[in-house]
Amino acid sequence: MQDEVLILGGGVAGCAASIALARKGRSVTLIEREPSPRHKVCGEFLSGEALEDLHALGIDVASLGAVPLNYVRLAAARRAAEAPLPFPAASLTRKALDTALIAAAVAAGVNVLRGRSVQSLSRTTGGLWTARVDDGAVYEAPTVFLATGKHDLRGHARPKDPHQWVAFKMYYRLSEGQKTDLADASELMLYSGGYGGVQPVEGGVVNFCCVVERRLFARAGLRWEGLLRKMQQDCPHLAMRLEGAEPLLEKPITVTHIPYGYIRRMTEDGLYCIGDQAAVIPSFTGDGISIALHTARQAAAAYLAAEPAPVFQPKLRSAMLPQMRLAEVAANGLNNGLARAVLPFCLRVWPGAMRVTAKLTRVTQPAATVAPQLSANSI
């Protein structure tokens, strides 16, 4: 079977690229290993840029139940400070978002193959890319978009993560008092060896997503309960927020080895790398989905303009490098004990700093459309 373009991975980046290409009349096959969308480790924060890109793709997040977020709150040691978010933002479960994106790809005419895992990707001497899937079928195309997110394909892997980060996501139903107190804020909690975020998502549920260095998880006996206790001891605000909360998953979902700070330098001809396969920004920025949408849009435009992948990829890297590096510096700051102790105090004195930091760590420019205003009344 041969199409003009094969897209490997049907998450945010893969779906966005497939929709952009199919709308321009290209024949596209998208291969996604999960038979249906499922929960993914993600804070589920949608930045203003992400909202605009999703709107341009025809995804109406308000009708999917997205919760508008208006504040960011930072908690470390015994202090907490808050500031209004400097851009419109919302949160939506990945299950709902991925379901809508796959449906939009199908509606755009993409040939979507689900429940098939790509095992290998190689190139024939004639220059065609060949993807072999787990049922033995082979798909060929002159152009491939690599969009497998956190998962690497053999022969195309990103470098190892030296910090050995481990990330968890858990859903909770908060007590009434804590739900009211959290309100429309995205909370960032800092503790030794990592950070976590708490925010409301649709259905009156709260997402707690956290990242820790593996050594910390090992010290907690590689057990979620021990790790959660340790994070709550370090950050009393988290203990308060989760007091009386009902866990909604049997156990948290987990992902390991996240190469934060990675930006792909080079690629081979006919292989466009997008989403987490192009760049992995520290999670606290809440910008990964926006980067996935942005890199997908840029790569699709490059392909349509006949810009070869080996020219496109280094250009994308240069454009994203300054903000990626800034986000990394900020992430290192969050991981520093002294910075953790003084940050909330500084932000109380100068809440504008939080707005500036939030603005500077936005990597992307959204698609040129106007997103609908999200308000509590609109959903």
Ligand SMILES: Cc1cc2nc3c(=O)[nH]c(=O)nc-3n(C[C@H](O)[C@H](O)[C@H](O)COP(=O)(O)OP(=O)(O)OC[C@H]3O[C@@H](n4cnc5c(N)ncnc54)[C@H](O)[C@@H]3O)c2cc1C
């Ligand atoms: C702890 C944590 C918190 C985060 N919080 C946020 C946040 O709040 N806001 C935000 O914007 N970003 C956040 N991110 C980042 C965001 O989740 C990612 O950047 C984004 O999902 C990347 O999109 P993607 O399309 O590259 O990958 P994904 O959305 O993960 O999609 C990749 C797809 O490829 C499929 N796949 C993988 N391997 C194969 C294979 N071999 N064959 C076929 N299919 C395959 C997978 O099943 C998956 O559906 C967070 C990340 C982490 C780790």
